[in-house]
Structure formats: C-alpha cells, structure tokens
Amino acid sequence: MPAVVYGHGLKSTPLVIDYRQFEKIYSTAGESSLVDLSIDQKEPVKILIQDVQRHPITSRFLHADFHQVKMTEKITTEIELEFFGESKAVKELGGVLVKSIDKVKIECLPQDLVHNINVDVSTLNSFEDMIRVADLKLPAGIEIKGKLEDVVVLVQPPRTEEELKELEQKPVEAKVEEVEEAEKKEEAGEVKQEEAATDSVEKK
Secondary structure, three states, X not given: OEEXXXXXXXXXXXXXXXXXXXXXXXXXXXXXXXXXXXXXXOOOEEEEEEEEEEOOOOOOEEEEEEEEOOOOOOEEEEEEEEEEOOOHHHHOOOOEEEEXXXXXXXXXXXXXXXXXXXXXXXXXXXXXXXXXXXXXXXXXXXXXXXXXXOEEEEEEOOOOHHHHHHHHHHHHHHHXXXXXXXXXXXXXXXXXXXXXXHHHHHHO
C-alpha cells in the first residue's frame, strides 16, 4: 500500500507499507495516537496517521499520510469524543440523546496526546441541560482549538403525537405537490406544442 511521510522541516518521503499491518495499527491508533514508524530498519520515529484515503465502494485503504512529529514541538490534531454514562432525561423522561460533535480540534505536545476524550452524559438530567466544548474535562497539557460555546451533546424532548402525525403527512403532501407541479409543467408543454403546431399551420 502506498504512503508518504512528512513533517516540519522534513522532506516528504514516499513509502510502500504492509497493508494488513497498517490495517491492524489503524484500527487501534486511529488518527489521534502516536505510532512508531521504522523505515528501512532504521531507528523508529514518532508519527501521526494524518490522512487516509479509501476506495469509495469497498472502503479498502488506498493511501495514507504520516506526519512525523518532534517531541518538543506542539501539534494540532483532532481527538474523538467517547460518550459514556446514562442520561436521566433519556431514561426517565423519554428524551432523545443528540450528539452534535464527535471530535474536537486540540493542541498539545506529542507526549500529552490521548486517544480520546471522555464525555459523561449522566449530567444531562433535563431537556435544558447540555454539555458544551468548554465543559469537557481535558487531560493535562491539552488545549482546545475551537469555539468553546459549541454544543457537544444535549437531550431533545420526545415528539408529541401531533408532531409525529405531521411528519407522516409531510412526505405525502410533498409528493402530491410534486405530482401537481409535474402535471402543470406537462400541460404547459402540451399547450406550447399546440401553439407551435398552430403557428406552423398558419405559416403554411
């Protein structure tokens, strides 16, 4: 499998890597964990799997970008959010848990990087409660690079019977409107054809 490794102040180097070995490492490391990369049996260097290309149909890996990091320089990357716990608003009030964000952009030194950030949804006791980016409990050394006021997760009230009926009726109403619009266009087309035919006859 083709790949490329690059980094700050380093020349990009094309690679050919073992597909199965990469697949196994990527399944555990993802794009937010440091990985040791050894090229031509040289001393390993620390890298992040920066970008992965997949086949649009089979999802098979086609190419990977490796970002070689320096342990003394801060890096910017995205970390996935791991949701856990049970919300009272969901369990007792029948609400629906809505996750607006599943990863956040962060900055840190390579040694402070973690695989994911845990989000405890058990703090959501009512429909007014929400967890914002600013509320995330970050490990030491990690700084959020983004809008702190963005909502991460909340609980929506269950839909009423009236709302459910409206949702069921809307697709039907939309289809009826589409059919009526199509019929109008068809009639307009027929009228134009008749007018064109009449003009042709008059000209003859």
